[in-house]
Amino acid sequence: MRQELLSDYERDAANAALPIYTVKENEIDSCDAPEELISLAQFNGFNGEAGGVYADGKAVLLGVGDGSDPFISAAAAEKLPKGTYVFATSAGADEANLIALGWLLGTYRFDRYKQQKPASACLVAPENADIGGVRRAAGAITMVRDLVNTPASDMGPSAMEHTARNLAANEGAQIEVITGEELLAQNFPMVHAVGRASVDAPRLIDLRWGDENAPRLTLVGKGVTFDSGGLNIKGGAGMSLMKKDMGGSAHVLALAGMIMAAKLNVRLRVLVPAVENAIAGNAFRPSDVLQSRKGLTVEIGNTDAEGRLILADALAYGAEEQPDLMISMATLTGAARVAVGPELAPFYCDDDALVSALEEAAVKNADPVWRMPLWRNYEAMLSSSIADVNHISGGGFAGSITAALFLKKFAVDADRWMHFDIYAWRPKAAPGRPTGGEAQAIRALFDVLSKRYPAA
Template identity: 55%
Template sequence: MLPNLVDAAEGEAVSLIPLSKTTLEAWRAAAVPAQRAWVEAHGFAAESGRTLVLPGEGGRVAAVLVGLEGPLDIWAFGGLPTSLPAGTYALADSVEAETATAAAFGWALGGYHFSRYKGPERAPANLVWPRAADRAAVERAASATALVRDLVNTPANDLGPAELATAAEGLAKEFGARFSVITGDELLTRNYPMIHAVGRASSRAPRLIDIEWGDPSAPKVTLVGKGVCFDSGGLDLKDAAGMLMMKKDMGGAAHALGVARMVMMARLPVRLRVLVPAVENAVSGDAFRPMDVYRSRKGLTVEIGNTDAEGRLVLCDALEEASSETPEIIIDFATLTGAARVALGTDLPAMFSNHDATADALSAASRRVDDPLWRLPLWQPYNRLLKSGIADVNNAPDTRFGGAITAALFLERFVAPAVPWVHIDLYAWNGADRPGRPKGGEAMTMRAVYALLEERFGGRH
């Protein structure tokens, strides 16, 4: 499943020796004098991500030292498949499980290349599956990450609402899940007016993608993902710079599908549902307008303060549908606000929740698996900013302050108060190449969310 991890080497594999600053001295004490001198001459101090090739006889590579910050340092291994010489590498069997798993996962991510339009400059080096690694966990997380990256990297001309639905259908078929989709004017017939309003201006019809999987008697888990396949801003048109990366505005949908893949691969004992409102926010004579008012699926009327705040509009109908079944948890993913990026930067997704115990558990899971997010408050006094003079709520406050919070407060109105709900506002993108994290689409918080679901529901039978 992961092409740059192999079961055995063809010939002798080069040894990888992971070392932290605390274990380096013990290795030096046991090393032969020539290797000890080589390490001293090159000033290798086991800094995270730094490597040192140890020469062997006849010009061969005897081993590679890899600096680690700690046992979970995934990214120390992320650059190795493309920075080390071609060939096959292996960890010693004595490497502990946490480090072995981190090495395999980092290696898998480091071998990723979005090759739909352009091949890689070189084939990545291989790693023999470490004996102690949790292979199932690595395959789940790496394949889900590749799915997210591939979807987000695909430009909008090849990934519109129909193509996103096709990708979701393929995932459903792979795991024997039920798939359905509501398309175009049928959204009005079936009472999803906000999804229809946002997507109707495009020549590519809006739709609501729906996947169901698992035992009907198992606890219900519902994932919702924002699937805006391209966001022009609508009539409140973005400028060229603002529109440049808007192919990634379906990153929330990609994450919902990625977590679904992990859940189904692990066969967690849950009843999973995935809802993805898939649209293109375009400009035409049929585009929705600023100051229009629409009645949502819930019945609340929404005044359009800004057509570029469309993500929360498509999500509100999907969240109302998700809440109608009273699942044990709803988690939505969305590339929703620039305000979250101003507050937390591009690498740290914002998390909101109406349920403290769930938020605390997800925060703990994110720290445990080193998949960061940061909770921001659902600060109720800011609901005043969403007031409308002619409707129940306005989708876009007339202020630049607290934008991530007011967006989350808008969504909260469409979630049943008794249902634990998590909203994750993420960037889904790497702005520059880093080891294991190439420039382009990126998966964020998926491993943390999966860890929460596994902890909460994995022991149920």
């Protein structure tokens, strides 16, 4: 990442930085900026609207609207010309981190296929900001966005493996990958079934890092690199965003990168079942009964509910080590989007203390989450007359909950389990958050994990 953020030791070289003054909408008269700047801004129609920027070469006014956007600093990074800037007012540690992170988010460009004008402004980080932590978070968000934004032609199962191998090499982790027919030999029948129709073979990516005697933390991410719906094929509109169906794997790899860079005291394991849900003569079918690693037989109600099948085998594998904590992340159900929309990350967890810690971290880090219920009465919706369980409920009720209840059957041996049914996409742009792939909940999760498993 370029030096858009200057750290403490570089401050002496940034004495000439232009100050940035924040202005709430219609409250410019109470701003601490120089009177001349305020007068010129008013004359030119600036009134503090969110994301508005006015500069005179000596100082800058940044409109923050009603002050509710914690990342409004991104608007300045996006709009200001080349130069060095500093926020004129002091901030507490949490606010300083969000200001610095917002600035870095404002410099993000997805330019793999189309040249983009790069951001050129540089910020002297607020005094209380954790520079290393902010850069880790920005790097993780960039990783998620880049992976999700990349089309399936360049981000199939083999490309996902390449990404994981690069991460392992950079952080000194070990990695093993089980591919194609070997999945059957090593008892991952549902991963194989979902991905076998693709020319890019299905695989299970298994990354390990850290002291073998440290508490075990296992991350499991859904890696459906493209979801056609299988034989229950999606319509064109439903298929148009399915390059993002590997968003869960992007999230756990990025979170793993943060954990390893911060050297948290964990025995980390990352499991990514990477498949393309394609259509061919050997595709799995509605009404098939699949064997699972857990030993449960699973009736297929709809081939477009494939993500929970590959996660089930991976969760069962991860739970065999009885980790202290297992976290799964997946772009799993449209029902979750109907329930909470695209910005909230709904999650499931039975551990109240862990839930409280996450909810507190979500507020602190402006990384919103929402707890959903693992309502046991709905397990009956997953009943099957010919198999141990059907993987869908077959009705319109509680789709995200029944998906989580299905997964819980395979995660049960872990000491504690947390599942996220994320969207991984921003449909409407905001400062520092362009339309496209988006990271959800990983900053809040890292905050919780860094307290639970602090670095030595």
